[in-house]
Amino acid sequence: MPLTITQIGERKIKSPLIDKFHLNDMNFVKDEKRMLYNVMLLNQDASTIDSDLTFELAGPRETLHFEPENVTSAIVTCGGLCPGLNDVIRSIVMESYYRYGAKKIYGIRYGYNGLNPAKGYAPIELTPDHVRDIHMNGGTMLGSSRGGTDNMNILMDTLEKLKINILYTIGGDGTLKGAHEIARLAKERNLDLAVVGVPKTIDNDVSFIQRSFGFETAFSQAVHAIVTAHVEAKGAPNCIGLVKLMGRHSGFIAANATLAMNDVNFVLVPEVPFELDGENGLLKHLEKRLLERQHAVIVVAEGAGQNLIEQDSNVEKDASGNVKLKDIGLFLKERIEKYFKQKSIDMSLKYIDPSYMIRSSPAVPNDSIYCAQLGQYAVHAGMAGKTDLVIGQWNNNYTHVPIELAISKQRKINPNSRFWFTVLDATGQPEQMVNS
Amino acid sequence: MPLTITQIGERKIKSPLIDKFHLNDMNFVKDEKRMLYNVMLLNQDASTIDSDLTFELAGPRETLHFEPENVTSAIVTCGGLCPGLNDVIRSIVMESYYRYGAKKIYGIRYGYNGLNPAKGYAPIELTPDHVRDIHMNGGTMLGSSRGGTDNMNILMDTLEKLKINILYTIGGDGTLKGAHEIARLAKERNLDLAVVGVPKTIDNDVSFIQRSFGFETAFSQAVHAIVTAHVEAKGAPNCIGLVKLMGRHSGFIAANATLAMNDVNFVLVPEVPFELDGENGLLKHLEKRLLERQHAVIVVAEGAGQNLIEQDSNVEKDASGNVKLKDIGLFLKERIEKYFKQKSIDMSLKYIDPSYMIRSSPAVPNDSIYCAQLGQYAVHAGMAGKTDLVIGQWNNNYTHVPIELAISKQRKINPNSRFWFTVLDATGQPEQMVNS
Amino acid sequence: MPLTITQIGERKIKSPLIDKFHLNDMNFVKDEKRMLYNVMLLNQDASTIDSDLTFELAGPRETLHFEPENVTSAIVTCGGLCPGLNDVIRSIVMESYYRYGAKKIYGIRYGYNGLNPAKGYAPIELTPDHVRDIHMNGGTMLGSSRGGTDNMNILMDTLEKLKINILYTIGGDGTLKGAHEIARLAKERNLDLAVVGVPKTIDNDVSFIQRSFGFETAFSQAVHAIVTAHVEAKGAPNCIGLVKLMGRHSGFIAANATLAMNDVNFVLVPEVPFELDGENGLLKHLEKRLLERQHAVIVVAEGAGQNLIEQDSNVEKDASGNVKLKDIGLFLKERIEKYFKQKSIDMSLKYIDPSYMIRSSPAVPNDSIYCAQLGQYAVHAGMAGKTDLVIGQWNNNYTHVPIELAISKQRKINPNSRFWFTVLDATGQPEQMVNS
């Protein structure tokens, strides 16, 4: 696995921060100083430390690759909305403009599609005045979209034509793959272009990065939906509040929201398979809960139980036999209602899907600060001419992570971890809901 | 139309408020003083005043029918959740207990069903300690449910057995019809029972009552959904944010939320028919908007456009030919997506249904105060032995409205009113979206 | 008392709303139709109605005095901040621009001072683009200030020079007096200038107007301070939470916040005198409360107990013998702490003054809508050439109130009213805290 960050060329320019802030040595980061990935040791024995997996530290460099006042930058936001996007954009613009004196900054509209002239979304020029208050709003002032990477050459042509020196890409896996490819093609074309990613995944599922921006805002907002589900469930006899939350491959939002508001009885995540039927299935456990307490709250991550949908012979399939509807929330709603109807137990179910209301929120203050820092570190990296990397955080230090490493595997909840046991503890649900 | 309030018997008991608060004449309400419904006159000419339609005023009476310390009361909440239910319950308990010294108060669980012993929901006794903090939470501490009025005699038997003297019913049309019937049967059975309603309709659609509790909270909360829709719509190319709000028969929530947050381009309500197709249909107007501005926000009340669903031949119907799915939100989503697909215009639509999150909210402070007052006036009415009435508000005064009058017709948005023109003004949508 | 609205000249122009909205007769307001002030009658006897005190109705007129497209308007905000100022500004601009087609609108900066060239605050031109999102923020985009009316001729010169036809003044008593004077001088100078006021008093103390904008937001925000006081009071032994709220001459904010969050034990308002010492003084009652419950919450309106400060011989006075510090909150804090120290009772007091945090809030949705309507009605009045009036609301209808009437007396809490008894009920405090 690559741990070294690619440098696009020489570094001969003296950083303007030296004079501006009287920064001393201490505050510039040297490439040689690295951070341990694993911080554990056994019996005070230093030889048990794993010193092979280390990260380069993010931060301002004393010498730069680019002359800041001549740099042309571009920012692009891709994929679904995530709290904090505007904070990151704002920070990159402010840092470039005021700290480094780099005043030519393009905003690429609607994701990578904005680099394709055929789409008709011309880049806009960004100044501090444009971005001053954008962090008060959710969403992204640039617009976003998925895809747009079908024909990389068109994108490269645009970057070349706009004379972009630093491209900041804010997006998830697909976006980072695109960024990696852009970095590769830039080298091929011999462009003086650094590609710096800020990884965006509301689900907090990037390995090697302890926390993704927007994640805290997401689970904090999700708390409102759980409160709703609880109020509704207690408001009618035998009532179930069912909340679907984000989390296609990992259940961190569902799990953290559950921990923050202890009114959930069952939390279902992609990492922990479960069955509906049988003595140890969800439906039976739900029935027991209803009979005992007359109400129940279920939180399900969107990626949970996908196998159940596939297996269900009643689920509508398209011509090729593929399941059409893969919405686990609606699937569960249907199956639960059917189950209790068959048992002649009067009940009601309130289904709540707050996803858009969550992801379109402005960042909570802690996320705002984090986004601002990510943006600043991205600019430090770009000005130094580092490329093909993302800005991460590990052991509370900001790091440079090669894109390839960052997208090499997703983080998931470990069902044998103390974290998950804590969640089980908070819900009181069985450790396993499968029939042997 | 009946305007006179029924009195269940003599009023000979001196109100305990006289001594407790040194209330003077001014603060007791006399039945003879009444309030005009219509407050307009022409050319300063008193003869143009309509003095026939008047309301009895709510408020403490100097003489009561019941001896407060011997009264047994019961409170029941029915139908769907509505912000402020707990505030009303709290207020009735506090007022009865502390102000009148009436300490026997039952909470009936899960609506009228709680008066049916077969359901197994025993009444609970309510004291100030039980209700002190309930207004901090949404929902109803008693639980609620629809129906339960199939066999009125069972309900009457329970009321008789529990020796209820005052029954406070908090609910909508169906509930009030039940309350009216209970009042009638109580007379038939010669019970010393007063029935006092607090009308509950989150949609604010009760005629003769200027404002229903929970309504302000509802449209205030709906604002978040509109903000979400706007952020999402601007976050992707050609994106539509579609919000479905409550309002089965009237569009007041949709209209007020639209006025409070001016980011809506089309608001659709039950009172104003619209068409989808044709040169002047919604779809064509939506297309124009998207082409001009690349984003749009639509707010639809759940009762809007029901005729369109009925007419649509593609909508799934059940064995008897009735439309199965009557959800205008999902219907619109489908039709809009289909339209743009046929036109080969790339777009996306984000559908937001915040209904449960809205109705389960705790009351905003202004609603809290209103609910507290409604509860107090209900107790004043009950103690005086007034029955078969609801507590209302008109011209900012609290009134007694006969149940029959209260349920005689629903209030709706008048499409020729200044109010509706103001809404049209806020959205910029065409006055009519029909092809004559 | 004058009830007739002054008209600055002929009305011959056909309203553009006729064509734009197909407004029918019903939606234009005729001057002859007026609204009763008092809505009560006795014994269904129409002769008991007081038909002398009536209001002209606000609303669009079929014929206008000004040609809208040639009108020059100006908006000025004066005095302290109040939630909703930006909403009113926004609404006046939008209504003038889009509905009437009047596109020349000045924003006067920092109150009447902005009309004095010597101050150096040049007017700014307002367009829909400037004001589109200002309602999301508290405060006023124009800035505000007190005074500036020392030399009215300078102000008149500026208005004349700018060729202002309609001046919208948003402010309190002092502002309205200034507006009245401007209207008078405009007549003297023979200017074609209408002066339309939107009364601003966060304290809701304008007679003849049922509700002032920003008031609901104010008491809603004040609820947070009361919750704080309660949490603090319960968090330490013998602890008192003391909250000072706005209300120089009337205690409506204090009273309504108390009703909305029932954790207050003593609410002190300007309208109800109280004493500190003696068997029936506040301090003795507070002591009893502390000994019984170990905590207490006091809410005091800033104008309460001013006589106590005057009388206190220990209060620091200036050279002329005037009391320097008139802050009732700090005065109470000092006196309470001293009292318990003398009694050797350990206690603590947490003093909370949330005034700025309250008044700088953006309007709650219900206030937003109200502000938007006030702005629209102000424009209707101005276009019709009505002058020397404010827009009010009575019996839920929008009215035209002559400025002289509006400022003729302040509304206050009536200590013998049911409203005040309800407040006493909520706190449990003695009806009177004076030693006969």
Next chain:
Amino acid sequence: MPLTITQIGERKIKSPLIDKFHLNDMNFVKDEKRMLYNVMLLNQDASTIDSDLTFELAGPRETLHFEPENVTSAIVTCGGLCPGLNDVIRSIVMESYYRYGAKKIYGIRYGYNGLNPAKGYAPIELTPDHVRDIHMNGGTMLGSSRGGTDNMNILMDTLEKLKINILYTIGGDGTLKGAHEIARLAKERNLDLAVVGVPKTIDNDVSFIQRSFGFETAFSQAVHAIVTAHVEAKGAPNCIGLVKLMGRHSGFIAANATLAMNDVNFVLVPEVPFELDGENGLLKHLEKRLLERQHAVIVVAEGAGQNLIEQDSNVEKDASGNVKLKDIGLFLKERIEKYFKQKSIDMSLKYIDPSYMIRSSPAVPNDSIYCAQLGQYAVHAGMAGKTDLVIGQWNNNYTHVPIELAISKQRKINPNSRFWFTVLDATGQPEQMVNS
């Protein structure tokens, strides 16, 4: 510096978690596994790692010292309020009760004073029912107070009499010193008593602990005050919004709130001395800012500039020559107003002190989760018989920190750190405001 955790006796009891959760080896924590304090290395050279300073890991132990079902625990909260106190209490009760089966838990009221029978605050017994919903409220359900440690023997007598085995102390420096002393005396008295601290400092100024609970809530709430200050400052000509925030010895709350809401022009913290007068003093810089922009926002931590108050000859002193008023906020207000008066520059200043509203808030979701975890880890430590320690977090792992180490020095902002440069960057204030 001690790094080893004291164990009060043998560990022979098998943890009930083994059976309850099928916890495997991986999920129990071994004392031998420790965590590095410092995670940096140079040039991939393992010998540059500092492996001397390490922490014991927190977490469930396979063998316990106490038999859970026979344990008597007590919880005490001391000092000022801090968001999350109720979350920690709740978590300790829930974890003890449900996970370990330890059902005897006392809540000590009003801090250490509650262990002194003379004070009359009897302990209360805590069960899950008591604590289920307390995390929804700010403050502490137990009450809190400072001091109470004058006579340690009385406290020890009470602990002995109540047969307490595990004492959970939640408080700051003074509290921890008390806890350390209790641990020492327990050994002297040969009591089977473990003392486990959860460090509470809203200012986040504990060394060796990366984050203190409630801190995030604090700076998040402080954001509202900054927004207020900004709105007020822009609302009047030459207006300054001055916000005082918590931070007696460190300015982390002020600095983080500033980063989260970028509207601050000057942030003053205890770690960075500043002068008022002179060419490079705060007042001169403030004047420049006002002249340029007509408004300014200042945030001051309560511990900043204390030397200035001492030096000021005009400040009121008591008989012994000590400064009476040490409130930097009011001091600055006075000095700033005086300065501009002398310069005959009209201005106004709005002073905002939101401290109680901040510290009495319920925890934000991220803090809630953290508090819940701290409580659980405290119980794991207590059950294992570990004593004289606090639960901390470092490198995102939960740790055991000897009390002596935890209180050995405070964390402060390093004025030469990148963190502080980022803050300077956000405000644009001069790096130093002293006249050499």
